[in-house]
Amino acid sequence: xxxxGVSDLLSLYENDSLSAEAAVGSTIQALAADTTNAxxxxxxxxxxxxxxxxxxxDRAAGKALGPLAGVPIALKDNMCMKGTRTTAGSKILDKFxxxxxxxxxxxxxEAGAILVGKTNLDxxxxxxxxxxxxxxxxxxxxxxxxxxxxxxxxxxxAVAANLCAASLGSDTGGSIxxxxxxxxxxxxxxxxxxxxxxxLVAFASSLDQIGPMTHTVExxxxxxxxxxxxxxxxMTSMDVPVEAWTKNVGQGVAGLKIGLPSEYFATKGVDxxxxxxxxxxxxxxxxxxxxxxxxxxxxxxxxxxxYYLIATAEASSNLARFDGVRYGxxxxxxxxxxxxxxxxxxxxxxxxxxxxxxxxxxxxxxFYDAYYRKAQQVRTLIRQDFEEAFKKVDxxxxxxxxxxxxxxxxxxxxxxxxxLEDIFTISCNLAGLPGISVPCGLSQDxxxxxxxxxxxxxxxxxVFRVAGAI
Amino acid sequence: MKIxxxxxxxxxxxxxxxxxxxxxxxxxxxLTRILGxxxxxDELDTSNVEPTAHAVETSMRFRxxxxxxxxxxxxxxxxxxxxxxxxxxxxxxxxx
Numbered sequence: 001x002x003x004x005g006v007s008d009l010l011s012l013y014e015n016d017s018l019s020a021e022a023a024v025g026s027t028i029q030a031l032a033a034d035t036t037n038a039x040x041x042x043x044x045x046x047x048x049x050x051x052x053x054x055x056x057x058d059r060a061a062g063k064a065l066g067p068l069a070g071v072p073i074a075l076k077d078n079m080c081m082k083g084t085r086t087t088a089g090s091k092i093l094d095k096f097x098x099x100x101x102x103x104x105x106x107x108x109x110e111a112g113a114i115l116v117g118k119t120n121l122d123x124x125x126x127x128x129x130x131x132x133x134x135x136x137x138x139x140x141x142x143x144x145x146x147x148x149x150x151x152x153x154x155x156x157x158a159v160a161a162n163l164c165a166a167s168l169g170s171d172t173g174g175s176i177x178x179x180x181x182x183x184x185x186x187x188x189x190x191x192x193x194x195x196x197x198x199x200l201v202a203f204a205s206s207l208d209q210i211g212p213m214t215h216t217v218e219x220x221x222x223x224x225x226x227x228x229x230x231x232x233x234x235m236t237s238m239d240v241p242v243e244a245w246t247k248n249v250g251q252g253v254a255g256l257k258i259g260l261p262s263e264y265f266a267t268k269g270v271d272x273x274x275x276x277x278x279x280x281x282x283x284x285x286x287x288x289x290x291x292x293x294x295x296x297x298x299x300x301x302x303x304x305x306x307y308y309l310i311a312t313a314e315a316s317s318n319l320a321r322f323d324g325v326r327y328g329x330x331x332x333x334x335x336x337x338x339x340x341x342x343x344x345x346x347x348x349x350x351x352x353x354x355x356x357x358x359x360x361x362x363x364x365x366x367f368y369d370a371y372y373r374k375a376q377q378v379r380t381l382i383r384q385d386f387e388e389a390f391k392k393v394d395x396x397x398x399x400x401x402x403x404x405x406x407x408x409x410x411x412x413x414x415x416x417x418x419x420l421e422d423i424f425t426i427s428c429n430l431a432g433l434p435g436i437s438v439p440c441g442l443s444q445d446x447x448x449x450x451x452x453x454x455x456x457x458x459x460x461x462x463v464f465r466v467a468g469a470i
Numbered sequence: 471m472k473i474x475x476x477x478x479x480x481x482x483x484x485x486x487x488x489x490x491x492x493x494x495x496x497x498x499x500x501l502t503r504i505l506g507x508x509x510x511x512d513e514l515d516t517s518n519v520e521p522t523a524h525a526v527e528t529s530m531r532f533r534x535x536x537x538x539x540x541x542x543x544x545x546x547x548x549x550x551x552x553x554x555x556x557x558x559x560x561x562x563x564x565x566x
Contacts, residue, residue: 099545192526206524232533236524239531305508316485323486325558330551335561337486345488350496353487357478357497358504360485374511376521381514383522416503432525457526 002026005215006071006165006222013059013070020059020070024052024114027072030163031116036139036148038157040077041085042117048072051114068226069112074158074167077118078125079210080199081105088201089121089133089151092322092329092347102199103231104168104210111226116164120154123349124319125175125203127151128421131412132351139408140183142448146405149179155213156183166214166223170200172207173307174400174425177437180213181400181450184439186467187213188220191457192432193238195224196231204314205236207307207429217438217467221245224460240458248461249468254289256466258282259393263300267423270402273443278399281440281451281470285397288469295389295396299381300427304419306382307426309362309375316359322347354415383431390456395466399424400437400450424452434460438467473502 003009003023012018028045055070075081078088080098082105087093101109108115122132130138130153140148141161148157152169156179159167169176171189180187188211195210202208212223225246230239260282265275286292324330324343331342348356362371389396402423411418428435433454440451451470455463478498482489489497543556552559 096549099541099548192524193528230531235531236528238526238528299514302511302514305510308504309508309511320486324551325560326546327549328551333561336563339561340486341488344486348487350493353485353489353493354497354500356485356487357481358501361477361481361501361505364481364484371508373521374516375508376523377516377519378511378514379522379525380519381516383525415500416507430522430525 001030001162003165004162006068006219007216009071009165020052020055021049023070024048024072027116027164034161034163036141036144036157036161037136038119038138038154038161038163039074039117040087040089040120040135040154043084043115048114048116055112066110066112067222068108071113071166072116072164073108073113074117074119074155074164075105075115076121076152076155076167076169078121078170078201079104079168081115081118084118086118086201087135088125089123089135090347090349090352091134092344094329096327098199100199103196103233104227105199107227119152119158119167122151122153123352124201124315125151125170125172126315126351126355128174128178128418129406129411130154130179131408132349134349137408140405142184142446143405146407146447147182149182149405151175152213153179156180156185156187159183159185159213159215166212166219168210168227169213170208170210171429172203172311173429174422176211176213177400177425177435177450177452178421180437182405182448184448185213185215186217186220186436186438187211188224188436189428189434190224190228190460191434193236194240194434194458194460195227196229196234196237198231198233202318204311205318206314207311209429217436217464218246218249220436221249221464243461245460245464248464251465251468252288253285253466253469256290256395256462257393258285258290258292258466259295259389259396260292261295261297261300261389261396261398263297264398264424267402270399271404271443274399274402274404274449277441277449278451282397285466285469293393295393297385297389297427299378299385302378303382303427303430304423306375306378306430307422308358308419309371310379310430312355312359313363313372314359316356316363319352319356351415379430382427386427386431386433394455394462396454397466398452400452401425404443404447404449428454432457434463436463436467438470440470473498473505
C-alpha cells in the first residue's frame with residue numbers, strides 16, 4: 001500500500017504526490033492479497049478504479065471535493081449499500097441484496113469516499129472473536145493464529161492489515177472497541193443517537209451504534225464528522241450539532257480531570273501486561289497536565305448480566321423478521337409454520353439460536369418482570385453510576401479488554417467465558433456514552449493493548465482530546 | 471435455576487426454531503448456566519428504581535408529512551424467495 005490511513009492519504013492528495021487512481025489501485029492489490037479473511041465481499045476493481053479516476057479528474061478541473069474524496073473505506077457487512085450483498089455474517093442472508101443505501105453509506109458517498117467492500121463479522125454482530133461468522137473466522141493480522149476480536153473483526157483486520165484507509169463497524173456491547181484493541185487500531189463508539197442506524201441490520205436497538213475504525217484518532221474524528229447527524233429515517237438519531245472534532249485531537253489534556261474507576265482495577269483476571277500498559281498511559285496523561293481522580297462505578301460487576309438480558313431480549317424481537325417470506329433463506333415446506341421454523345433453523349447459526357432462545361425466555365409470560373424489567377432497572381443504576389462520576393471528572397479511562405488477542409478456537413466451547421470478554425466495554429452501551437479504544441502499547445509477546453476513554457453523552461470532544469494525547 | 475427439556479422445547483416453539491435432540495440438550499445446558507449467571511442481579515434491591523429503556527433522554531421528533539420516493543414494488547420483491555403476481559408467495563394457509 002502506498003499510504004496508511006485517511007489523513008495520510010489526504011495529505012498525499014493535497015500535495016499531488018499520489019493520484020486517487022494509484023491509491024485505489026494499490027488498495028485493490030492489497031485486497032486481492034489478503035490472507036486474514038477480512039472481507040465477505042470485495043467490489044469490482046474496474047468500478048472502483050473508475051470512481052478513483054473521476055476524483056482525479058474533478059481535482060484536476062478544480063471542482064469542490066468532499067472531505068473524504070478518493071479515500072477507500074470498508075463497511076461492516078451488516079450495513080446496506082444499494083445493489084450489494086449484505087449477509088450480516090449469516091447464511092440466512094446469504095443471497096440478500098440491499099435495495100437501498102444506509103444513511104452512513106449515503107453520507108460517505110456524498111463525502112467522496114470510495115467504498116471498497118463489505119467486511120466479515122460474527123453472525124448478526126453476536127460475538128467477541130469473529131468465530132461466529134458463517135463465512136469463516138478472521139485472522140488477527142498481528143498474529144495470524146489469534147482472533148481479531150469481534151464482532152467487527154473483519155473491519156478491524158482490514159485496517160490493521162492496511163487493506164483500506166478506514167472502516168465502519170457497529171458496537172452493541174464493545175464490537176468496535178474490543179476488536180480495535182486486539183488488532184492495535186483506533187475504534188470509536190459514538191454516543192447513542194449520534195449516528196443514524198437506518199440501513200444497519202438491527203441486533204439490539206437500544207444499544208447498537210455505528211462508528212469508525214481507523215489507524216489514528218484524527219482519522220476517527222474525520223469520519224465521525226461525515227457520518228454524524230440526525231436522520232429523518234432513524235427517529236432515535238438525535239438532533240444535536242456535528243462538531244469539528246478534528247480540532248479537539250491536538251488540544252491536549254491540560255486541566256482535564258481523568259477518572260479511574262476503582263472497580264476496573266479490582267476486576268480479577270485482567271492480563272498483567274494490560275494493567276501495566278494502562279497505568280503507564282495514565283501516568284503519561286498526568287505528565288501532560290491532566291489530573292487523575294479515583295471514582296467509583298459500584299454496579300460494574302452487574303453490567304455483563306444486565307447486558308445479556310437486554311441485548312438478547314431485543315435480538316429475539318428484531319430477528320423475528322427472518323421468516324423466509326419476504327427475504328432471506330427459505331426452506332422447503334408444505335405449510336406456513338413449518339416454513340418459518342425450517343427457514344430459521346437452517347439459516348441461523350448456534351450463537352444466534354442461543355441468544356434468540358435466551359431472549360425469548362426472558363420475555364416470556366411470567367418471567368418478564370424477573371428478568372427483562374429487572375435488567376432495565378439495573379441499567380438505570382449503571383447509568384446513575386456514570387452520572388455521579390461525571391460530576392467529578394471529564395472522562396473515565398481504563399483497559400478496553402481484560403485479555404490480549406486469544407488463540408483461535410480457545411474460547412468457543414464456553415459462551416459465558418466469551419461474554420466476559422466484554423466486561424469493560426458493555427457499560428458504555430448500557431449508559432449510551434461515547435467510548436474509544438486507542439492503542440497504548442504491546443504485551444511482552446508483542447500483542448496490542450487498548451486503552452479505553454469514555455465520556456458523558458454527546459461529549460465526543462472530551463474523548464477526542466484525551467485520545468489525541470495518547 | 472434448572473431448565474428442563476420441556477422448557478427448552480416450549481421456548482423453541484415460541485422462537486419458531488426446530489432443534490435436534492443434540493441442540494435441545496446443548497441449549498438446556500447453556501440456558502441453565504447463563505440464567506444461573508444472570509441471577510446475580512437478584513442481589514440488588516431495585517424495588518424503587520425506574521427501568522431504563524433508552525439510555526439517552528429524548529422526545530420523539532416530528533417530521534413533515536410529505537410523500538417520499540422510497541422503495542418501489544420491484545425493489546421490495548427483489549429479495550423475495552417466491553413471488554407470484556407481484557406478491558410474496560407462501561404455502562397455502564386455508565384449505566379449500
